[in-house]
Structure formats: structure tokens, C-alpha cells
Amino acid sequence: MADRNARQQGDPLGPTSAHETQGLPARGRFVTFEGGEGAGKTTQITRLKARLQVLGIEAVVTREPGGSPSAELIRRLLLSGKVKPLGAQMEAVMFAAARADHVDTTIHPALQRGDWVLCDRFSDSTRVYQGEAGVDPAFLDRLERIAVAGHRPDLTVLVDVPAEIGLARVSSRSEGAGAQTPDRFETEAVTTHERRRALFLELAEANPDRFVVVDGALPPDAVEAAVWQAVCARLLGDDLRVAAAAVVAASGGDAR
Numbered sequence: 001m002a003d004r005n006a007r008q009q010g011d012p013l014g015p016t017s018a019h020e021t022q023g024l025p026a027r028g029r030f031v032t033f034e035g036g037e038g039a040g041k042t043t044q045i046t047r048l049k050a051r052l053q054v055l056g057i058e059a060v061v062t063r064e065p066g067g068s069p070s071a072e073l074i075r076r077l078l079l080s081g082k083v084k085p086l087g088a089q090m091e092a093v094m095f096a097a098a099r100a101d102h103v104d105t106t107i108h109p110a111l112q113r114g115d116w117v118l119c120d121r122f123s124d125s126t127r128v129y130q131g132e133a134g135v136d137p138a139f140l141d142r143l144e145r146i147a148v149a150g151h152r153p154d155l156t157v158l159v160d161v162p163a164e165i166g167l168a169r170v171s172s173r174s175e176g177a178g179a180q181t182p183d184r185f186e187t188e189a190v191t192t193h194e195r196r197r198a199l200f201l202e203l204a205e206a207n208p209d210r211f212v213v214v215d216g217a218l219p220p221d222a223v224e225a226a227v228w229q230a231v232c233a234r235l236l237g238d239d240l241r242v243a244a245a246a247v248v249a250a251s252g253g254d255a256r
Contacts (some may be wrong), residue, residue, distance in 0.1 A: 038166030088133035
């Protein structure tokens with residue numbers, strides 16, 4: 001608890017990391033992906049990890065709710081709908097509890113090593129989903145401060161899609177062999193999903209230094225190019241940007 005309190009008060013990673021002697025950014029970078037259901041976040045996280053690996057950057061892929069053994073237990077409860085009868089405020093508390101363990105167990109150690117963290121959802125999703133359900137923003141503020149312990153994303157990629165498109169993708173996943181059953185949030189009304197989309201866009205507009213909005217209705221390759229452009233512009237140093245451009249040119253790919 002003392003360590004969490006110290007991280008809340010100051011720099012959560014401290015002054016040094018393992019990458020300082022390797023020509024890579026001195027600290028890991030924390031990139032979160034946000035968006036509605038069926039936005040395609042998982043696909044883009046996988047593609048970004050592959051691009052970073054070409055540059056010799058290790059990236060930890062994780063998700064919320066979940067990302068650590070204890071948080072995964074909470075995830076199953078939340079997505080099953082068993083917590084819903086307790087109300088949106090209690091759901092927010094459980095999301096925060098999962099997030100605190102995720103930060104302590106997975107995110108903080110990875111960033112301290114100098115690795116990048118690519119996270120499918122983080123605290124912005126709680127603001128949108130539980131905020132749309134009526135939870136007081138001040139209450140969500142307090143939960144967030146406790147849960148994140150000073151860890152804020154360096155970049156948040158909002159993969160924006162109209163609710164109808166996202167829900168159609170969710171529906172297609174639930175058909176055929178290996179189908180995934182829609183979770184508690186995916187089954188809600190399209191009007192609820194549209195309100196969440198609007199709230200995500202409001203967050204992006206209010207935090208332009210952290211957010212980049214990408215059109216998730218575009219083909220996956222085009223979305224990937226837009227994400228990579230944002231990562232290069234905002235997070236990679238000059239040397240790594242040159243290296244990234246050289247790798248892309250050598251492969252005949254899209255340097256955007």
C-alpha cells in the first residue's frame with residue numbers, strides 16, 4: 001500500500017529503466033485502446049505489437065477488465081451479468097478493484113522494465129460505461145485515482161465505429177464454429193451503445209494531447225496505418241522514427 005501511495009504522489013515509474021542503455025525510450029510507453037463493442041481493438045493491438053517487435057521494442061498485451069489472475073476472476077463476474085443487479089456504482093467499484101490489481105501485477109512491472117504496455121480498455125471505459133449508466137463523475141474520479149496509482153496512458157487510441165457496425169461484428173462473432181457468446185454489455189440496446197460512442201468522442205475532444213481518434217469503419221489495414229502514424233508521431237523518438245521508416249520502405253509497406 002505504501003508503494004501505491006508513493007506512486008500516486010509522484011512519478012509512478014521512477015527515474016530509470018532497463019532500456020536506457022539500449023537506445024530505446026528510457027521508460028516503457030503505456031498505450032490504451034478504447035471504443036465501443038466490435039470496434040476492432042484486439043486486431044489493432046496485435047498489429048501494433050508486431051510493428052513494435054520489428055523495432056526491437058517488447059510490448060505486453062493485456063486487457064480490462066482482467067490482465068492479472070485476480071482481475072480475470074472479477075472479469076468473469078462482471079461480464080456474466082451477475083453483478084448487474086447490484087447497480088452501476090457497485091460495478092464501477094469492482095472494475096476499480098480489478099484495475100488496481102492489474103496495475104500492480106502487470107502494468108507497473110512492465111513499464112518499469114522498459115517494456116511497452118498495449119491495453120484493451122482502461123479507465124476511460126469505466127468513465128463511459130458506468131458514467132452512461134448514471135454513476136457520479138466525482139465518484140468515478142475518486143475510484144480512478146485509487147486504482148491507477150499514478151499510471152496514465154501516454155496515448156489512447158479511440159477506434160470509433162457507429163454502433164450498428166460494431167454490433168454487427170459482435171453478432172458475426174457469435175455465429176458458427178468457435179462462436180463467442182455476447183457478454184453483458186454487448187447485448188444492450190443500440191441507443192445505449194450510441195450514447196457510449198458519444199461519450200468516448202467527448203473524452204477525446206477534451207483530452208487531445210492523449211487521444212487520437214481512428215475511423216474503425218475503414219478496412220483493417222487502413223486503421224493499422226492510422227494507428228502507426230499516431231504512435232510514430234507521438235511516442236517514438238527521432239532515431240526510432242527513422243528506423244521505422246526504413247523497415248517499412250524495405251518491406252514495400254505503407255510508411256504512414
